[in-house]
Amino acid sequence: MACVIGDGEAETGPLAASWHSNKFLDPVHDGAVLPILHLNGYKIANPTVLARIPESELDELLRGYGHDPVYVTGDQPAAVHRAMAAAMDTVLDRIHAAQQRARGGGERERVRWPMIVLRTPKGWTGPAVVDGLPVEGTWRAHQVPLDGTRENPEHLAMLEAWLRSYRPEELFDAAGPPGRRVLAVVPRAAAAGRRNALLAAASCDRRPRPLRGAGRQAGQLHARTHQGPRRVAGAGDGRHRHPARLPHGRPDETASNRLQAVYAATGKAWQALTLPVDEHLAHDGRVMEILSEHTCQGWLEGYLLTGRHGLFSCYEAFVHIVDSMVNQHIKWLRTTRGLSWRAPIASLNYLLTSHVWRQDHNGFSHQDPGFVDHVLNKSPEAVRVYFPPDTNTLLSTADHVLRSRDYVNVVVAGKQPCFDWLSLDQARAHCARGAGIWEWAGSESPEREPDVVLACAGDVPTQEVMAASSLIRRHLPGLSVGGQCGGHRPAAARRGASARHAGA
Numbered sequence: 001m002a003c004v005i006g007d008g009e010a011e012t013g014p015l016a017a018s019w020h021s022n023k024f025l026d027p028v029h030d031g032a033v034l035p036i037l038h039l040n041g042y043k044i045a046n047p048t049v050l051a052r053i054p055e056s057e058l059d060e061l062l063r064g065y066g067h068d069p070v071y072v073t074g075d076q077p078a079a080v081h082r083a084m085a086a087a088m089d090t091v092l093d094r095i096h097a098a099q100q101r102a103r104g105g106g107e108r109e110r111v112r113w114p115m116i117v118l119r120t121p122k123g124w125t126g127p128a129v130v131d132g133l134p135v136e137g138t139w140r141a142h143q144v145p146l147d148g149t150r151e152n153p154e155h156l157a158m159l160e161a162w163l164r165s166y167r168p169e170e171l172f173d174a175a176g177p178p179g180r181r182v183l184a185v186v187p188r189a190a191a192a193g194r195r196n197a198l199l200a201a202a203s204c205d206r207r208p209r210p211l212r213g214a215g216r217q218a219g220q221l222h223a224r225t226h227q228g229p230r231r232v233a234g235a236g237d238g239r240h241r242h243p244a245r246l247p248h249g250r251p252d253e254t255a256s257n258r259l260q261a262v263y264a265a266t267g268k269a270w271q272a273l274t275l276p277v278d279e280h281l282a283h284d285g286r287v288m289e290i291l292s293e294h295t296c297q298g299w300l301e302g303y304l305l306t307g308r309h310g311l312f313s314c315y316e317a318f319v320h321i322v323d324s325m326v327n328q329h330i331k332w333l334r335t336t337r338g339l340s341w342r343a344p345i346a347s348l349n350y351l352l353t354s355h356v357w358r359q360d361h362n363g364f365s366h367q368d369p370g371f372v373d374h375v376l377n378k379s380p381e382a383v384r385v386y387f388p389p390d391t392n393t394l395l396s397t398a399d400h401v402l403r404s405r406d407y408v409n410v411v412v413a414g415k416q417p418c419f420d421w422l423s424l425d426q427a428r429a430h431c432a433r434g435a436g437i438w439e440w441a442g443s444e445s446p447e448r449e450p451d452v453v454l455a456c457a458g459d460v461p462t463q464e465v466m467a468a469s470s471l472i473r474r475h476l477p478g479l480s481v482g483g484q485c486g487g488h489r490p491a492a493a494r495r496g497a498s499a500r501h502a503g504a
Contacts, residue, residue, distance in 0.1 A: 001302075002034045007048035010037060014294030019065040021295065022113050024269045027102035029284045032095045035067065035115040040122035042139040051119070058117070068094070068112045073119040075137075080120060087116050108283065110271045125165065127158050254287055257313055257353040258415040262287060293321040301329055304345050309402055313351040316412065317368040326375065326408060333382045333406050344405035352412045357460035375410050385410045387458035390420040392427035400431060418459050419466070441466060442481045443473050450482030 009015055025033065039051040050058055055071070062069045070087045074080040091114040098111045123141020128134070135145045149156045173179045254260055254268075267282030268289055274281050288299055293314060300310045329348055336342040356369045375383050384407050388394040394413050401409040421438070422430060430436040444450040452472075456465040472481050 001031060002036055004036045004038055007037065007039045007041070007050050008043040010050050011043075011048065014292070014298070017290070017292035017295050018298065019062075019067075020290065020292075021299070022066050023110070023272045024288055024290070025111075025113070026269065026271065026283050027099050027111050032099065032113065034091060034095070034113075037062075037069075037115065037117045039117065039119045040124070041137070042122045042142060044142050045139050047139070062115065062117070063112075066110070066112055067115045069115050069117050071117045071119070075121050075124070077125065084116075084118065090114070091116060125162075127162055130155070130158065254289060254313075256415075257315075257351075259313065293318060294325065297322040297325045300348065301325075304348060307345070309346040309349075311349050311351060311402075313353060315354040315366065316352040316356060316371065317354070317366045319350060319352055319371045320368065320374070323371070323374055327378075330378050330382045330408055333408070334379060337381075337406060347401060347404040347407040347409050349401045350408070350410045352410060353415050355412055355414050355458075355460075357414065357458075369412075372410060372412065375408065378408075382406070383408045383410070385412070387412050387461075388427075388431075389457070389459055389462035390418065390422060390427070392420060392422050392424045393430060395424065396427045396431045412458060414459050418463055421462070421466075437482070441469055443469075443477075444480045444482050448480050451480045453482035 005015065019035075021033070037050070039048070041047060041051040050061075053061075059069060070091055072080065072083045072087050074083060094114045098113070102108065102111070121137040122139070123136040123145060126136050126141055127145055128136045130140075130145060133140060135141050146155045146159050146162075149159050171179055171182055254262065263280045266287060267280045267285035268287045269283075269285040270281040271283060280287075288296065290296065296312055296314075300312050303310050326348075350371075352371065354366060356367045372385055376385055384401070384404075386397045386401070386409065388397045388411065394411070397411055401407075401411060421441075442450065442454075454465045454469055456462045469481055472479055
């Protein structure tokens with residue numbers, strides 16, 4: 001996979017962290033990524049850092065990140081094209097050789113993956129000078145180098161000369177389609193499958209693979225018990241999901257979030273130095289832990305496009321870091337639903353933990369449920385939010401979201417021990433309805449409308465509402481209390497279930 005990185009983009013924090021992705025890439029079981037750092041010297045109105053530091057310093061920086069850079073520099077298109085082709089041959093040969101050494105059972109040292117640094121002028125081949133000011137090779141080429149072409153004949157003539165410099169008469173025939181010289185290089189017959197537009201990974205035509213063991217009742221608990229929902233869900237997840245198809249992206253929080261049972265199935269991906277004190281590190285691990293939420297999100301988005309499944313768990317207060325990234329993914333999902341050649345992909349699943357209700361030792365800094373608000377103001381055709389009230393409901397929810405396609409699913413579940421109110425069959429029925437009336441938790445009777453209805457969603461709110469119901473029954477026995485509504489899935493609310501359950 002080639003990844004082109006602009007030098008403006010390279011100044012961002014998420015990109016700076018992503019250079020460390022090579023410490024997690026297993027040459028035996030994984031593919032390869034070829035970073036191409038394109039230095040054209042400018043952002044919107046300022047020079048870029050990496051283009052202005054000495055090349056020796058840039059080289060030290062990239063090698064310090066663990067890469068082996070190859071440089072291509074020039075301003076003459078034909079010469080640069082030849083140099084770039086030679087550089088591509090060089091780096092692909094190095095990638096292949098590294099994979100062959102590792103897959104042959106010999107070398108297990110961390111690979112210094114190659115990359116390309118391409119340095120060309122900004123606005124390359126565009127107008128050199130406009131209205132007496134330099135454009136090509138400057139920041140002025142960033143956006144609209146020629147404006148007012150409808151009113152300014154000189155600018156219009158420059159635009160025409162610019163476009164004609166690409167010699168369109170050699171590329172297209174008189175009717176407009178590509179000419180024979182262009183079509184002659186298009187792969188045909190047996191080679192057609194290598195055309196970029198037909199690659200499964202490029203068109204999302206690699207259908208999501210079913211997860212082995214999906215639907216099993218692993219980890220289920222008896223109702224009215226007291227357990228840690230995340231611990232049990234993690235055990236069921238780790239034992240029965242196919243680890244090679246279900247990577248877990250987390251910012252260094254797996255054990256903290258009580259999901260360490262997953263280590264029974266797979267370790268933590270790691271290619272760097274290991275020490276005797278380390279635990280659960282593995283070259284081929286499917287738990288991806290790096291203290292960068294941006295990187296975890298980027299990894300998972302790319303992985304889903306290969307037809308596989310994944311899970312991103314994070315502290316509720318810190319998942320805000322990827323707000324803009326989830327926005328873009330939701331926009332992408334909505335757009336691609338209208339493209340017949342884009343096959344559905346597995347949903348992007350968040351598991352939010354250490355939620356606002358239980359911050360006994362961290363306090364105010366770790367209290368922020370706002371990501372739910374952020375997601376819920378997006379189109380309901382692409383987002384879902386779940387608040388399972390207990391462990392069995394969480395298991396049912398996890399099974400549902402991992403089966404779903406083309407959604408962003410947010411599941412909010414605490415990691416501390418709590419009561420388990422429903423059996424697994426009851427939990428599945430509850431999830432299918434979207435909300436439920438728990439008759440055993442109230443004091444209403446068929447002959448009388450309830451005086452008060454206690455409604456809740458989520459684990460801690462359910463526990464608190466159950467406690468409130470108990471107190472009301474004890475101190476106000478004459479008051480008819482309606483059973484709790486365990487709000488769960490937005491589809492139920494759209495069907496009017498909320499009104500019916502509230503006694504409206």
